[in-house]
Amino acid sequence: MAASTDVFFRPFRIKSLDLPNRIVMAPMTRTFAPEGIPGAANAAYYRRRAEGGVGLILSEGTVIDRPASRNHPNIPFFHGDAALAGWKTVIDEIHAAGGKMAPQIWHTGSTKTATDWVPDVDVESPSGLLAPGRPRGVAMTEQDIEATIAAFAKAAADAKRLGFDTVEIHGAHGYLIDQFFWAGTNTREDGYGGATIAERSRFAVEVVKAVRAAVGPDFPVILRLSQWKQQDYSARLAATPDEMAAWLQPLVDAGADVLHCSQRRFWEPEFPEVDGENGLNFAGWAKELTGAATISVGSVGLSGEFIAAFGGETSQRTDLDKLVERMERDEFDLIAVGRALISDADWVKKVQAGDGEGLKGFSPAALAELV
Ligand SMILES: Cc1cc2nc3c(=O)[nH]c(=O)nc-3n(C[C@H](O)[C@H](O)[C@H](O)COP(=O)(O)O)c2cc1C
Numbered sequence: 001m002a003a004s005t006d007v008f009f010r011p012f013r014i015k016s017l018d019l020p021n022r023i024v025m026a027p028m029t030r031t032f033a034p035e036g037i038p039g040a041a042n043a044a045y046y047r048r049r050a051e052g053g054v055g056l057i058l059s060e061g062t063v064i065d066r067p068a069s070r071n072h073p074n075i076p077f078f079h080g081d082a083a084l085a086g087w088k089t090v091i092d093e094i095h096a097a098g099g100k101m102a103p104q105i106w107h108t109g110s111t112k113t114a115t116d117w118v119p120d121v122d123v124e125s126p127s128g129l130l131a132p133g134r135p136r137g138v139a140m141t142e143q144d145i146e147a148t149i150a151a152f153a154k155a156a157a158d159a160k161r162l163g164f165d166t167v168e169i170h171g172a173h174g175y176l177i178d179q180f181f182w183a184g185t186n187t188r189e190d191g192y193g194g195a196t197i198a199e200r201s202r203f204a205v206e207v208v209k210a211v212r213a214a215v216g217p218d219f220p221v222i223l224r225l226s227q228w229k230q231q232d233y234s235a236r237l238a239a240t241p242d243e244m245a246a247w248l249q250p251l252v253d254a255g256a257d258v259l260h261c262s263q264r265r266f267w268e269p270e271f272p273e274v275d276g277e278n279g280l281n282f283a284g285w286a287k288e289l290t291g292a293a294t295i296s297v298g299s300v301g302l303s304g305e306f307i308a309a310f311g312g313e314t315s316q317r318t319d320l321d322k323l324v325e326r327m328e329r330d331e332f333d334l335i336a337v338g339r340a341l342i343s344d345a346d347w348v349k350k351v352q353a354g355d356g357e358g359l360k361g362f363s364p365a366a367l368a369e370l371v
Contacts (some may be wrong), residue, residue: 003324005351012333014071014257015220017166019100019334023348026297026338027104027224032370033076038062038086042076045092045370046334049341050099053197053348057099058168058222058260061106061175062087064151068119068137069176071108085246091183092104093288100165101301102222105155106287107148108256110136110185111230123232124148125179126192126203129241131231132184145192145203148176153210168222169211172262174229177204180248181237181359182229195337197237198249205254212255221255222295226262227282233264233307235272241271245289252290259286260336264299264305267322283332296326297336300345302362315362317340 009130012019033042044124050059063069065079077083087103094101110125112362123137124144130136138146152169159167171177179185179201186193192203204223209219225248227236238244248259269279280288285297299305301317309315323335339362340347350358 002124002319002354002356003031003321003326004355005320007324007327009352014130016218017056017100017220019055021053021054021348022334023053023351024295024334025049025054025057026336026343027058027170028338028342029072030073030370031072032076033074033086036070036073036075036077038076038090039080039154040089040319042086043090043267047093047097047099048345050094050097052102052345053352054099054310054332055340055348056166056369057094057101059090059103061103061108061170063108064107064148064155065109066148067121067334068123069107069151070119070258071117071123072110072113072115073117075108076156079151084158084162089103089305090161095163102164102166102168103159104168104170105152105159106170107152107176107221108269109174109179111175112136115335125176126186126188129179129185129187131174131229139188140303142190147204148212152207152369153214154209156221157214166220166222167211168224168260169207169256170209170221170224171204172224174231177207178229179225180204182235184232193294194256197243198250201247201250205250208251209220220257220258222258222358224260224262224281225249228262228264230361237270240286241274241289244270244285247284248290248292252292256292257291258293258295260295260297261284261286261332263296264307266296266298266326266335268298280331281326284326286333294332295333295336296332297338300337301340301359302361309339309362311366312364314364317359317361319356336362339366345371
């Protein structure tokens with residue numbers, strides 16, 4: 001018999017944020033914001049997930065006010081009156097449905113998508129590299145860096161002003177902030193580069209500090225991080241627990257309350273050589289090393305992982321027993337669910353009702369519309 005999922009339905013509180021359960025909707029870019037403006041269809045899409053019982057909704061990545069902060073024309077802005085008015089409608093609808101939500105604030109750095117679209121100014125990144133040895137765009141000046149940090153802070157202040165419950169900074173997956181972390185894309189010789197992960201974290205630390213200053217002490221700040229990069233799935237920023245502590249502790253000290261530790265499969269141990277094949281995952285180690293609250297993620301309820309889904313792979317539904325086990329030992333505080341919530345806005349309600357049979361798998365066809 002499948003394990004009871006009661007452990008997902010314990011409330012969680014951090015600072016001013018009160019959640020009824022531990023299930024978070026993972027941030028997912030949908031490219032359904034024409035001209036960068038979220039509209040009624042986007043608000044209704046998120047509202048259905050709030051009505052479906054999601055504890056905390058993280059928006060798709062939504063970009064800060066920099067000339068080349070996005071890599072696709074239908075990614076929403078998180079700046080400018082029209083886009084912010086759209087986001088205000090989104091959060092008001094979420095609250096009307098009893099939900100909680102954060103925008104995921106983002107800068108795509110020098111990444112590109114499969115489309116031919118490019119911003120009309122050069123893309124920017126720490127060293128003008130897309131990946132090790134692959135030049136693209138320009139290296140940021142110190143003035144660019146300062147303006148970018150200010151733009152993250154402004155976006156966070158706007159999130160709070162519009163009524164969002166918390167904010168997530170996207171520091172993962174090989175986008176701008178992660179390009180500073182990664183030695184392969186940060187070859188700077190000034191104070192934003194360096195041989196150690198602690199040195200290359202300076203940009204992120206300054207972003208977090210500026211965001212913290214902008215939102216005040218009681219508004220929770222979430223920071224999303226990953227070892228892997230879209231440019232290299234096997235890349236790692238921290239090869240040992242000591243390196244991981246040197247990476248994460250300054251970010252927590254700077255004001256990150258929650259670390260959202262992105263993995264493609266939540267059950268994979270981060271350092272199996274230390275604590276075995278059933279050892280702590282990334283979120284588990286992050287919590288253990290820093291004491292911060294953490295969110296885990298990756299293939300919850302599904303047989304296949306999400307990068308393969310972009311390649312057209314369908315996933316079957318799977319049981320949640322391994323997740324229950326890890327949550328019962330409080331390895332991490334919250335669990336993010338991505339594709340399963342694209343397929344089914346009522347996924348949480350069905351899990352709570354024990355309706356395992358009613359859960360769907362994931363088919364990439366579901367990405368074609370906003371339902
Ligand atoms: C369509 C799609 C878009 C995504 N966009 C983002 C994004 O904007 N920001 C982000 O941090 N992760 C993004 N991700 C990664 C998800 O947040 C999540 O980490 C990943 O899908 C693994 O969770 P899952 O296996 O439950 O789908 C995206 C994933 C998918 C499938």
